[in-house]
Amino acid sequence: xxxxxxxxGIFFLLVGIIMTAYGVVSPHDIPNIxxxxxxNLYWGIVLLLFGAPMAIFGWRAEAxxxxxxxxxxxx
Amino acid sequence: xxxxxxxxxxxxxxxxxxxxxxxxxxxxxxxxxxxxFVVGIGIITGRGSKTSEDFFLSGRSLPAWITGLAFISxxxxxxxxxxxxxxxxxxxxxxxxxxxxxxxxxxxxxxxAMMPFFYGSKVRSVPEFLKKRYNEGARFINAFTFAVFTPAxxxxxxxxxxxxxQDFLGWHFAPSVWxxxxxxxxxxxMGGLTAxxxxxxxxxxxxxxxxxxxxxxxxxANHGWAHFKKWIATHQLPFLTPDQVAAAAAKPGSVVxxxxxxxxxxxxxxxxxxxxxxxITWPGVVLGLxxxxxxxxxxxxxxxxxxxxxxxxxxxxQRTPLLAAFPKMIFPFIVILPGLLALPLLPHLFPGNTTVxxxxxxxxxxxxxxxxxxxxxxxxxxLLGLGLTALMASFMSGMAxxxxxxxxxxxxxxxxxxxKPNAPDKHYLWVGRIMxxxxxxxxxxxxxxxxxxxxxxxxxxxxxxxxxxxxxxxFLLGMFATFTTPAGGLWGLLVGTATSVxxxxxxxxxGLPLWHHYNNNTTGAFWGAVWAFCAGAGAxxxxxxxxxxxxxxxLVGLVYQLTPKPEQDATLPWWKKPLVLGVLALVLTLIINxxxx
Numbered sequence: 001x002x003x004x005x006x007x008x009g010i011f012f013l014l015v016g017i018i019m020t021a022y023g024v025v026s027p028h029d030i031p032n033i034x035x036x037x038x039x040n041l042y043w044g045i046v047l048l049l050f051g052a053p054m055a056i057f058g059w060r061a062e063a064x065x066x067x068x069x070x071x072x073x074x075x
Numbered sequence: 076x077x078x079x080x081x082x083x084x085x086x087x088x089x090x091x092x093x094x095x096x097x098x099x100x101x102x103x104x105x106x107x108x109x110x111x112f113v114v115g116i117g118i119i120t121g122r123g124s125k126t127s128e129d130f131f132l133s134g135r136s137l138p139a140w141i142t143g144l145a146f147i148s149x150x151x152x153x154x155x156x157x158x159x160x161x162x163x164x165x166x167x168x169x170x171x172x173x174x175x176x177x178x179x180x181x182x183x184x185x186x187x188a189m190m191p192f193f194y195g196s197k198v199r200s201v202p203e204f205l206k207k208r209y210n211e212g213a214r215f216i217n218a219f220t221f222a223v224f225t226p227a228x229x230x231x232x233x234x235x236x237x238x239x240x241q242d243f244l245g246w247h248f249a250p251s252v253w254x255x256x257x258x259x260x261x262x263x264x265m266g267g268l269t270a271x272x273x274x275x276x277x278x279x280x281x282x283x284x285x286x287x288x289x290x291x292x293x294x295x296a297n298h299g300w301a302h303f304k305k306w307i308a309t310h311q312l313p314f315l316t317p318d319q320v321a322a323a324a325a326k327p328g329s330v331v332x333x334x335x336x337x338x339x340x341x342x343x344x345x346x347x348x349x350x351x352x353x354x355i356t357w358p359g360v361v362l363g364l365x366x367x368x369x370x371x372x373x374x375x376x377x378x379x380x381x382x383x384x385x386x387x388x389x390x391x392x393q394r395t396p397l398l399a400a401f402p403k404m405i406f407p408f409i410v411i412l413p414g415l416l417a418l419p420l421l422p423h424l425f426p427g428n429t430t431v432x433x434x435x436x437x438x439x440x441x442x443x444x445x446x447x448x449x450x451x452x453x454x455x456x457x458l459l460g461l462g463l464t465a466l467m468a469s470f471m472s473g474m475a476x477x478x479x480x481x482x483x484x485x486x487x488x489x490x491x492x493x494x495k496p497n498a499p500d501k502h503y504l505w506v507g508r509i510m511x512x513x514x515x516x517x518x519x520x521x522x523x524x525x526x527x528x529x530x531x532x533x534x535x536x537x538x539x540x541x542x543x544x545x546x547x548x549x550f551l552l553g554m555f556a557t558f559t560t561p562a563g564g565l566w567g568l569l570v571g572t573a574t575s576v577x578x579x580x581x582x583x584x585x586g587l588p589l590w591h592h593y594n595n596n597t598t599g600a601f602w603g604a605v606w607a608f609c610a611g612a613g614a615x616x617x618x619x620x621x622x623x624x625x626x627x628x629x630l631v632g633l634v635y636q637l638t639p640k641p642e643q644d645a646t647l648p649w650w651k652k653p654l655v656l657g658v659l660a661l662v663l664t665l666i667i668n669x670x671x672x
Binding site: 001002004007008011012014015018019022023028029030031032033035037039040043044046047050 | 101104105108109112115116119120123136141269273276277280281284288292295296452453454455456457458461
């Protein structure tokens with residue numbers, strides 16, 4: 001069965017990219033407060049930092065599982 | 076009773092928070108990506124569902140971290156995210172008792188003491204455990220109430236979400252309900268429990284990452300925790316009994332009592348008397364909520380137990396609730412804290428305020444909506460899409476959880492017993508798929524019923540709580556006592572439930588003299604649960620003394636004393652040992668409790 005970390009990682013990478021890009025292209029500060037915080041940029045980076053290792057670990061596990069399946073098929 | 080500074084804060088808040096949220100392209104993009112992913116996961120996992128056990132129990136193959144996160148997520152409906160932030164506003168940290176007293180101890184007990192019997196006996200559902208330990212009657216009562224109420228509760232959650240979407244986004248009721256229902260239907264129909272669990276894990280992370288920024292932003296808006304505490308130290312807040320809430324809503328401007336806002340920062344302060352925001356006393360909280368209600372829910376509700384039954388081995392099944400305990404204990408900081416931190420930011424949400432500085436306050440400006448109101452005020456386009464998608468995810472995970480538990484109980488415990496026993500496995504797989512559709516149609520139908528008659532919502536939730544309250548008595552006496560008999564278990568269920576329902580009816584008529592000192596629903600529900608537990612346990616014991624028990628051989632794997640103790644795997648690292656995890660969770664919970672005492 002598919003390693004769940006892979007789709008979760010890809011999902012947050014995608015959403016992270018969307019938010020980070022939006023934060024760069026069209027900076028929005030948090031409304032109704034005095035401090036200037038480009039929250040889409042920062043939170044987009046948080047999502048990327050979460051999504052990337054999930055996707056990498058998931059992808060490696062998938063690759064390993066496939067390799068073992070192939071080994072078992074050969075003998 | 077609002078001070079001038081508050082008035083100023085409110086008048087600046089109104090033009091923004093009163094407006095309907097307008098979504099931008101980026102918000103839609105995030106929502107669409109999410110919908111594509113949940114459906115995609117349904118399609119991929121659907122390929123693996125070949126037998127009924129694959130469909131209903133994920134082939135008992137999943138690792139503990141997945142079932143553990145699904146364990147929390149399935150229970151986390153939209154009502155929890157919305158309701159807990161509302162109560163954070165209305166009662167403050169006292170709401171965290173639902174987690175730190177009313178969840179963690181029961182979850183730990185479930186993982187360490189009860190899971191070996193649920194998983195070890197290879198039952199496919201909680202009602203099936205009752206059949207094996209007691210008899211067919213006990214199974215029927217449990218399965219029937221579960222099958223009746225689960226889709227209804229899911230319909231209520233659907234209604235609540237549709238109303239928020241209607242009020243804030245201007246979406247019509249019907250498309251909100253049908254679009255979310257069809258998405259959940261597609262993935263639960265195709266991938267069964269695996270799709271539901273996989274999506275629940277995705278939804279768990281999405282809920283956390285979509286709602287956690289609210290706590291951070293609310294802290295920034297309050298100029299930090301220290302500044303917020305200063306505000307709390309210098310203000311008074313309304314002290315409302317449910318009757319007063321109704322009165323204040325009916326007669327705007329009516330005077331309500333006030334108490335120092337510092338009371339909002341504690342979980343147990345002034346619980347010797349009812350002089351606290353929730354009007355509760357500590358024995359009611361500890362016995363009623365912490366023991367009876369919470370153990371009945373977390374240790375016997377199939378919705379959560381099913382996630383652990385999907386685990387790949389006994390150790391993973393035990394670790395399912397135990398791993399869930401850790402995120403669960405920090406959830407108050409992302410669902411309750413935003414409500415509490417909203418007090419200085421949106422101070423007009425208590426009932427009874429109709430105008431502030433000449434502005435008319437719209438009906439949506441109520442503490443019921445504190446979470447979407449805070450999102451509308453502080454989430455810019457982009458983050459708003461993530462936040463709303465998280466709200467939607469919390470609703471979908473709850474609904475899929477309900478539907479997958481419903482189709483399993485209906486198929487295994489009602490259909491395969493009373494309608495068509497001994498059919499081929501393929502037949503039950505199809506019945507399960509059909510019941511997935513039926514469960515969702517009932518949910519949608521109930522959402523419409525509630526829409527027409529909103530009073531039904533409160534009644535259904537209350538009755539479900541009332542019916543379930545005494546369950547734990549019969550389970551504990553079944554798992555940890557050898558003398559209890561099938562008739563004892565059946566009568567325990569009947570008497571416990573009857574007592575619980577009777578006490579609820581008495582409480583609902585305040586004119587009756589018996590119950591006069593429980594002047595609010597929460598305290599009444601806590602004590603009602605305690606008495607129902609005693610009645611259920613008493614009936615089980617008394618009837619067991621006079622009736623025939625099952626042979627010991629039949630109870631191996633079901634009763635503690637008659638089950639060989641599994642050998643402890645000495646090679647397991649400490650973080651995989653259930654007892655170590657359980658103790659760690661309890662110690663951390665105790666520390667958090669002491670911090671917010």
